[in-house]
Structures are given as C-alpha cells and as structure tokens.
Amino acid sequence: GENVEQHPSTLSVQEGDSAVIKCTYSDSASNYFPWYKQELGKRPQLIIDIRSNVGEKKDQRIAVTLNKTAKHFSLHITETQPEDSAVYFCAASGRDDKIIFGKGTRLHILP
Amino acid sequence: DAGITQSPRHKVTETGTPVTLRCHQTENHRYMYWYRQDPGHGLRLIHYSYGVKDTDKGEVSDGYSVSRSKTEDFLLTLESATSSQTSVYFCAIMVGGTDTQYFGPGTRLTVL
Numbered sequence: 507g508e509n510v511e512q513h514p515s516t517l518s519v520q521e522g523d524s525a526v527i528k529c530t531y532s533d534s535a536s537n538y539f540p541w542y543k544q545e546l547g548k549r550p551q552l553i554i555d556i557r558s559n560v561g562e563k564k565d566q567r568i569a570v571t572l573n574k575t576a577k578h579f580s581l582h583i584t585e586t587q588p589e590d591s592a593v594y595f596c597a598a599s600g601r602d603d604k605i606i607f608g609k610g611t612r613l614h615i616l617p
Numbered sequence: 618d619a620g621i622t623q624s625p626r627h628k629v630t631e632t633g634t635p636v637t638l639r640c641h642q643t644e645n646h647r648y649m650y651w652y653r654q655d656p657g658h659g660l661r662l663i664h665y666s667y668g669v670k671d672t673d674k675g676e677v678s679d680g681y682s683v684s685r686s687k688t689e690d691f692l693l694t695l696e697s698a699t700s701s702q703t704s705v706y707f708c709a710i711m712v713g714g715t716d717t718q719y720f721g722p723g724t725r726l727t728v729l
Contacts, residue, residue: 507676512659538716540716548722549720549722549723550660550707550720551720552717552718552719555717595660599716602673603648603665603667603711603716604650604665604675605662605716605718607659607660607661608659609657609658609659
C-alpha cells in the first residue's frame with residue numbers, strides 16, 4: 507500500500523523567512539496530493555492541493571511542487587507570519603478513494 | 618466546515634465498556650471516513666464507507682467496528698474499550714469527484 511514520509515518533524519524559522527516541508531510517497535499510482543494545516547485543538551484544514559498532471563501550484567504565500575519521477579512533493583511558505591505556526595500534514599491519494607497521511611511537521615515561527 | 622458534526626466532543630470511559638462515536642453530515646456525501654490521531658503517528662485511517670451499508674477497513678481497524686444505515690450518519694463503535702484507544706477521533710467526508718476530504722471537529726476519547 508501507499509506510504510508517505512514527511513520531513514522534518516519539527517521546523518523553526520524566523521518570522522519573514524521561508525519554510526519548506528518535504529514529503530515522499532511510494533505508490534506511483536497516486537495522483538492527488540493535499541496539504542493540511544492543523545492548529546492546536548482544531549481540526550485539520552485543507553490549505554492547498556495538487557494533482558499529478560501539474561508540477562506546481564501557488565496560492566498567495568503558499569506553493570506546492572510535485573516531482574512525479576522522484577515521487578516527492580513539497581510545501582513552500584514564503585514571508586512566514588506568526589499565524590503560520592501549526593502542524594502541517596502532507597498526504598497522497600490514488601487508489602480506492604483513501605488518503606494516506608504523513609506524520610506531520612510542527613512549524614514554529616520565531617519572533 | 619462541510620456540514621460535519623461529531624458527538625460527543627469529549628468522552629471519558631473505563632476499560633472494557635462499549636463506546637459509540639457519531640459522525641453526522643448534512644450534504645449527502647457518499648464517502649465518509651474515521652481516523653484516529655495520536656502524537657507521532659499523524660492521522661491513521663480506521664474504517665471508511667462508500668455508501669449506505671458499504672464499509673471497508675483501514676490501516677488500524679482492529680478493535681473497531683462501523684455502521685452506516687443512513688447516508689448522513691457514520692457510527693464508530695469500540696466494542697470493549699482499551700487504554701490504547703485513548704485518542705482524538707476525526708470523521709471526514711470526501712467531496713464526490715474531487716478526492717478532497719474535509720474533517721469534522723473531532724472527539725477526544727479517554728479510556729481509563
């Protein structure tokens with residue numbers, strides 16, 4: 507079955523700098539890659555997603571890149587702000603309508 | 618929030634007792650999912666449903682059962698709760714034709 511690895515598990519960046527979170531997946535049939543943000547005590551919220559027919563997608567300060575050949579995808583957050591502090595999860599989906607999640611990255615934005 | 622509610626939101630129970638968690642949605646989505654979230658493990662799929670009376674196992678299904686007798690409700694049952702089932706449980710729906718999942722607010726379950 508699908509396996510999703512996510513790195514790093516914890517990331518601290520200075521406010522205003524960029525943050526990058528990386529994920530790899532194992533199933534070459536996976537074709538949908540969402541990213542979720544989870545604030546303390548809240549539900550995971552979808553922030554951006556990408557499909558396998560696209561290499562990059564941007565939404566304001568957030569971008570996701572996908573390399574199908576290498577089976578990895580990344581989340582980029584530019585000009586980080588205090589409200590970006592949260593846990594971020596990558597995920598992959600392709601077979602039988604199930605999503606497999608990475609274990610999460612705790613992002614700390616330092617003042 | 619995709620019209621998803623979960624009940625109860627918090628529950629404390631004792632080892633060996635049965636527990637049922639409810640997920641309710643108002644938008645007639647076909648696919649519904651139950652996950653558990655534990656520190657260091659992310660979100661792990663317990664069971665999912667692809668229609669009324671149609672369910673299948675996820676990666677951590679042992680000790681759990683589910684039922685879906687109506688489109689809007691997906692029930693998760695712990696027949697005999699154990700301390701290892703202390704967790705936060707999230708229900709999710711998938712918007713048809715998109716692969717995109719949206720989560721309910723979660724249920725924090727503590728088994729003493």
